[in-house]
Amino acid sequence: MIASAKLQAQHVWKIFGGQREAEVVAVQDLSLHVGVNEFVSLVGPSGCGKSTFLMMAAGLESISAGDIWIDGKPITGPGADRGMVFQSYTLFPWLSVEENIRFALKKSNLPRREQDALVREHIQLVGLGGFERAYPNQLSGGMRQRVAIARALVYKPEMLLMDEPFGALDAQTRLQMQELLLAVWQAHRTTVLFVTHDVEEALLLSDRIYVMTARPGRIKAEVVVDLARPRTLLDTESDPHFAALRRQVLTLIREEAQRAAASGEFIGAT
Amino acid sequence: MSSSVPPQRPAALRRQPVRLLELRREIPRRWYVSAGVGFIALFLIAWIALTAGQWVSPIFLPSPLAVLAELRSQAASGVLWQDLWASVYRIMVGWVLSTVLAVPIGVLMGNFRFFEGLFEPFIDLVRYMPAVAFVPLTILWLGVGDAQKFAILFIGVFFQQVLMIMDNVKTVPREMIQVSYTFGLSQWEILRSVILPAAMPGVWDTFRITVGWAWTYLVVAELVAANVGLGYRIMRAQRFLETDQIILGILIIGLLGLFTDYLFKWSYRRLFPWALQSR
Secondary structure (H helix, E strand, O other): OOOOEEEEEEEEEEEEEEOOOOOOEEEEEEEEEEEEOOHHHHOOOOOHHHHHHHHHHHHOOOOOOOEEEEOOOOOOOOOOOOOEEOOOOOOOOOHHHHHHHHHOOOOOOOOOHHHHHHHHHHHHHHHOOOOOOOHHHHHHHHHHHHHHHHHHHHHHOEEEEEOOOOOOOHHHHHHHHHHHHHHHHHHHOOOEEEEEHHHHHHHHHOOEEEEEOOEEEEEEEEEEOOOOOOOHHHHHHHHHHHHHHHHHHHHHHHHHHHHHHOOOOOOOOO | OOOOOOOOOOOOOOOOOOOOOOOOOOHHHHHHHHHHHHHHHHHHHHHHHHHOOOOOOOOOOHHHHHHHHHHHHHHHHHHHHHHHHHHHHHHHHHHHHHHHHHHHHHHHHHHHHHHHHHHHHHHHHHHHHOHHHHHHHHHHHHOOHHHHHHHHHHHHHHHHHHHHHHHHOOOOOOOHHHHHHOOOOOOOHHHHHHHHHHHHHHHHHHHHHHHHHHHHHHHHHOOOOOOOHHHHHHHHHOOOOHHHHHHHHHHHHHHHHHHHHHHHHHHHHHOOHHHOOOO
């Protein structure tokens, strides 16, 4: 076991179905680790099982075989030590922005005044000052994901699990959100496991990237993103080394997509 | 060249012709409203014309004036108010009994596959049984009092209502529940503070629809062994061929149904402004 790892997975399998249904191997013998305060991305073709792995790490999906540890303790279920941001909007529509963020502090037992201070601080952090009393149906998609990020950070989980959090946003908004996440993470380092199929996004944000194979998902390659920090969208993406890394990762993914197409396997949505 | 002078708004805008019949096209509100009012007016005019011109015998179709006169006499004698109260009371109790059971059972069925498996086959079996056919049985079991009326309304409403509430609960997105687990909440806390509030607007709509059904079952409930009530008045009038009373009863039930429907729609907008589409 790697001593400095926040999250470690060893020989993890996920097999759906069985008994009377046909078995589907979603994740095959997957091993990886995420260091303390490290930003790690999991990229791969659609349907490769990267989201399934994230759900297992969150404790929301059972593990068929193998183990995932957080701080050396095996995962047995979901818990407040792992914050999660989903692709779809998971805000509570009957609560205002403020109340949505405060909801995550329900089990914190903090006095009301400290809760208020934390909520206010995190609203500022994601740039939503002035929208405290707005309801989700009054917000744009990008603003809703800002609230979701603030809500996942406010109770100070040990690590963040993000499942294509910007996947449903338009291209312009996605860039803004990537910059926002970059700034937030660089200011408040925390451990992040980030699932995406957007290679540029993974390179911009991550310290390391795991590239997965097509289904059944295994780790195909590990790429260290040795780009200088602090990074910004414009400077980092115009760095020649960024282009080289991008080419390397895209080639790996394309190999997988072609292999999957050649073997005639159905590639569904993630 | 980009000028710094803001462009002047044109004084006259192009007039857009009104197109009433175009796929999915919005039409002016006054057209929308007057079409609906006009259709009802047309219906009334046809009624007046048919009766005033002596085209049909008053036995088959009494004139609107005859119905109005019947309303006045019933209101004056107090029969109308007795009937109204008896029926409203039966509907309220019957519907509330059904709802008080349907909500917890529907919530359990929508959240736990076990309860869905436990109750659904039975409910599916009963819900296609005609409520009218239970009239003799309920009289045998419960007598001829109000309890029997409540039972018929219950049978008519409950078995559909519980399935609708199950569906309302199931529409709460799975991710909303999953994210709540990551805040450290237990499944009972999630049920109470996430699933129930999230399902409430849908459940409220189910309430609106099922109260409407209760109104339509009223006549069935007051079919036999009643001596007061709007449904009873219609059944009695049938025996004496008093068509003006029948039409009056039907109109009153229709209007009361419309009124409760409106009440639920209005309170929905008050209670759940967050569920309305604001863009």
